[in-house]
Amino acid sequence: MESTVITYLIVFTTFAVYVGIAIWARAGSTSEYYVANKGIHPVANGMATAADWMSAASFISMAGLIAFMGYDASAYLMGWTGGFVLLALLLAPYLRKFGKFTVPEFIGDRFYSKTARVIAVIALLVASLTYVIGQMKGVGVAFSRFLETPYWLGLLIGMAIVFFYAVIGGMKGITYTQIAQYVVMIFAYTVPAIFISLQLTGHPLPQLGIGGALTEEAGAGSGQYLLQKLDQILVDIGFSEYTQLDGNRLNMALLTLTLMIGTAGLPHVIVRFFTVPKVRDARMSAGWALVFIGILYTTAPAVGAMSFFNLINTVQPSEEVGSPEANIQYENRPQWFKNWEETGLLAFDDKNGDGRIQYYNDDNKAFAEMAREDYGWQGNELDVDRDIMVMANPEIAKLPAWVIALVVAGSLAAALSTAAGLLMAIASAVSHDLIKGIINPKIGEKGELRAARTAMACAVLVAGYLGLNPPGFAAQVVALAFGLAASSLFPVLMLGIFSTRMNKEGAIAGMLAGLIFTLIYIFTYKGWFFVPGTNMLPDEPAYWLFGIGPQSIGAVGALVNVVTATIVVRLTPAPPASIQQIVQDIRVPKGAGGASGH
């Protein structure tokens, strides 16, 4: 009970800070509201970008993903960081020079076409809305699990906080709260990681600990390297080696590429680079963003490997796999095990009735057969939700209650900061691109600011509603968000900068071709519009075209987009001279100046 009080205290202190920042950073003009008046220092913007980018999934789920997938999960690590190289080199400086407020606005102006702008708005809305559902769920779950509040109440509190600083402060308020949220988040992630690394390998830096040898305290296998030991244990219980590829190498490479291009094409990340004063700040800022992201992303593999080692070592403390005494007796299970059983995220089912916990890979037919005959195992008895690898980490390592409280505050910070960034992208697409850009271009500064705030308020409500009633397909759609950004937005932005000859026909044809190709491929395996049972082929590697999974198809969609655009552009007239002049102009940094949204 005492630990709940500490958690409340820490969570509400951080919330008070976010609200305080919001009141201090009110936005008075559309430029302040959309792009924080282009006055954010590049290092500060880098930090805000890092918080914006790292979502509840990065914070809570990624280490668990790495733990259970091993080397194959590297696609996520490289994909979600390598995209920043593309962003820094190919998009950010040029889009900053262009000097407008939103991504669809660039597409509409560069391709002198309202149609192109509307397609971009649609791609943005679908990608951002699906993404925001996950953040809202993350907030509700964190509250209900640790603060013993009902899910809906937790979600409501989270919504109220975001509502407050996003509606009042716009991009300015969001930026400064994101900086505070980054600090909370990174502290919460690294502190338990450092303790665990010290316990298992004696290295204070998890980045070194992952390559370290196990200490005496680590129990079984001391003196051996952590990863070596992990490889060996996993093979002993029927899995493939932790450090080696399990799936298909082409699919892994394409998934990495899709996540990279998708990252670079996600509008809520791109607009963060519109908030710095100069073109060279946009470049610098991308570097800092990756430094701040890298701190968490290079820690995650250590957290994954170490928490997985701890988990297996708890269940199966002995080296002699298969001997009855090797596995822990259920009644001797540690306290953290009992705590997580209560949440249902950790479940034990004594299939062979020996009162001991056997965890192994019963999908491996040959191994399962052997285990049945030689060991008397009747199937895997432990069901582990991947998400608990980060959440249970501090308890497994017997860290004090305030560290657990910190992890809760950190996961809330991760979810809220990303939600705010996404909501900002959604609201400005509606108020700036649809209302100001297409429906009512005569709207004045004050009117647009009011429209922007209303759009933001509506976006928060819609996101909250979707968080309360998540559509069944919510988990599936993450693949869609990256696929869409990769196959529609990124190629068109890049072509708009690097090809003076690219015209509106090419851009529109390219976006549509990339989008439709990617959608059809995803729907073939996931069901049309994600309606269960309408998939035309089973979503299994044996049925994937060339072994390419639906998650990895965005990179191919991007290629389809570029090829289509290149062919169409040869058959249609060149863009007007004024547009070609714009392209020449954005290629040169000098004269970026202040914000202009008109």
Added chain:
Amino acid sequence: MADDNKREDDAAQAYWQANVRLLITLLVAWFAVSFGLGIILAPWLNLIQLGGVPLGFWFAQQGSIYGFIAIIFIYVVRMNALDRRFGVYED
């Protein structure tokens, strides 16, 4: 006057070409540290151990990220130098 414009165009052209050359070099490096060393060559690099980590695995989960950070900062420094050389640096 026409000559001045032409000279300016030529300078802009040269600046852009230098920029694209730098981009290509850095994108090759970007591909090499991730797809090259972390994925394609990983089975061979894994025969080498870096401390207790197989090298291919290390590139996939650690080295590529350090490489990405280095690439962006090299880009920043080289572009700033290029901007100054061609007189397009922002004051």
